[in-house]
Amino acid sequence: MPAERLPVIKNPSPKRRGRSSKKLLLFLFVFFITLLLVLFFQSSLSKITVIEIQGQELVSPDEIGQAAAVKPGDHFFSVSTSRIEDQVKALRMVESVDASKHFPGKIVIEVKEYAKVAYQISDGGQVEALLADASIVPVKVQGVALDMPILSGWANDDPLKTKLCLAMSKVPSSYFSDISEIKPFPSDSFPDRIKMYTRSSFEVQTTIGKLPEKIKYLDSYIASLRENKITSGIIKLLEADSHIPFDAEPPAKTGASDGGAAAPPASNKDSAKTSQTSVQNNASSAANSGKDAKPPSKETSQN
Template sequence: MPKSNIPVLKEPKPKKNTSKKVAALLVALFAVLLGVLFFRSSISKITDIEFRGSSYSTNEELLKESGLKVGMSFFGTSAGTIRKRLAGVQAIESVTVDKRFPGVVEITVHEYPSVAYELASDGKLMAYLSNGSKVLVKNGISLEKPMLSGWDKDQVNLLKLCSTLAKMSAELTSDISEILPSPTLSFPDRIRLYTRSGFEVITTISLLPKKTEYLNGIIETQEPGLITMLEADTYVPFAGASSAEEGENSTTHE
């Protein structure tokens, strides 16, 4: 008998699980909708911007530099971006940014320390900072730092002086009342300073850090007088200071 060709039955393909795909799509759409609603709502906006630690810049000035505004997106500006923007303010050494959800941005400013002051020609008080910058003093302060006079034309040595004063003890700098430039050919960075305890000191900016121990010893144990700290260290009570100073000037001035 001839064999009959029996067709092979195809196995039925499993039906696609369309219900799961539909559910996943609905979840995704719902998540997108929630995201849109969240970023359009007030909860995603900056509601409070706080500045702390600034003495030489107002909150309005810092706010402008930061680029922040109440009502802008809380997630639109990173803490790193805020720090970089505020780094351009000359009085600021570093910045700490704390973003607290919802809506609060707290910025703590760390300024360069003040090392000296200057009374400007218009009567305004200016502060010299450890990085050499000069800023307007906007708030009442206790003047426990030296006053600088006559430094307008000597910016190089002024920067060196500010850096030097920043490294000295607060006890010593608070006793210095005034510092003036007093350059000579032999000592182009020579300075003359006066102390609140009644001493007059002649030295150089570069020698001052090395001479502080000697200076402290004289101020603490001797009567007010003229202290010279150049190639050699000398101290003369004011009764004999005039002749000593004339001798020093004759060897250093043109």
């Protein structure tokens, strides 16, 4: 009788067991990652803790912060730096903005303001900055240093004021470091004539059209005068450059805005002529030696 064949029991396939283990591990991995993300976004690490504003001078940090529309406690990853840049750049005084995020929780907003050329004081005593196009921007930052000349005696709609601001914007601000105030001083011959007061006790007369060229030589001119013991007076930078003492200035013509010249020091006409000749010789020597000074000419008639 033939032997009966016993059924063969197949062993479970190891491949199926391996696939189940991998699925379980993947599920556990995704679960823990999800859990960590939930915990992270609920923690303080995912929130803005510091907003740092740099580069501003005339626009207050509070105004920039309001324009940026971000505050500590907002979600760090939900803030768009491009949106911050667009909103802050909409401020009138701001030329460009660079916003960046630094993990964890720090936002840096770097602001570049439009260059100011001068200041003015409003009727209410408010300090206002003037831009190259004569646009007026109230200075809201307390204690800002008035490191540019103050324009006084100008109407806000005066076209010559706009022309002056544009001329000043074409010259490095360092050339105006000694100028404290600029006033209109028109005459029949020079409708755009201006009067500038220096911190070194000189009064400077020139025109708006000649200002970008003449202002470059002013410091050297004053230095030449001081070398000849001349510490005050009127410097005329017109068709020709000259210096006269305060008491030698003839009375202003009717209609010319004198603007309140500084008190004249004691001097006599003979010493003034001697001083002027000495200054001319000294300035000529300085020009020959390569200095930037522009030699003055003989005194011209007052316009």
